[in-house]
Amino acid sequence: MAGDMVGYAVVGLGVGKNHARGAARAKRCRLVAVCDINRELADQVAAELNTEAIYDFDQLLERKDVDCVSIATPSGMHADMIIKAAQAGKRVVRETARY
Numbered sequence: 001m002a003g004d005m006v007g008y009a010v011v012g013l014g015v016g017k018n019h020a021r022g023a024a025r026a027k028r029c030r031l032v033a034v035c036d037i038n039r040e041l042a043d044q045v046a047a048e049l050n051t052e053a054i055y056d057f058d059q060l061l062e063r064k065d066v067d068c069v070s071i072a073t074p075s076g077m078h079a080d081m082i083i084k085a086a087q088a089g090k091r092v093v094r095e096t097a098r099y
């Protein structure tokens with residue numbers, strides 16, 4: 001954390017773009033980056049929210065300025081991504097899955 005600001009990132013920019021929009025507006029968050037393997041989508045959301053686009057989840061996890069990551073990829077990917085993020089020392093928010 002930089003002071004009392006949480007460095008926030010979102011991976012998966014379908015419904016996840018709404019996480020990113022919320023984080024961009026939140027008082028004690030700084031939206032550090034958005035991440036999607038769809039580069040065009042990542043670039044578009046990053047431009048809308050004046051943040052950085054990252055196309056690879058492992059690169060996102062390497063970022064020291066990311067304290068918390070929203071996982072909003074397709075449901076079957078959540079478990080592995082949550083474990084990886086936790087192992088990288090990140091706090092995790094997970095989009096509720098549809099079963």
Ligand SMILES: NC(=O)c1ccc[n+]([C@@H]2O[C@H](COP(=O)([O-])OP(=O)(O)OC[C@H]3O[C@@H](n4cnc5c(N)ncnc54)[C@H](O)[C@@H]3O)[C@@H](O)[C@H]2O)c1
Pocket residue numbers: 011012013014015016035036037038041055056057072073074075077095096097098099
């Ligand atoms: N769409 C909704 O209204 C809604 C509502 C409730 C819950 N959810 C849940 O949200 C999650 C995402 O659903 P969605 O509808 O947004 O799906 P989506 O397919 O629209 O979006 C998922 C995004 O994840 C990206 N992605 C896939 N693999 C990736 C990877 N390895 N690294 C980075 N990005 C990757 C895809 O390119 C895509 O842009 C699911 O768990 C779903 O159940 C969605």
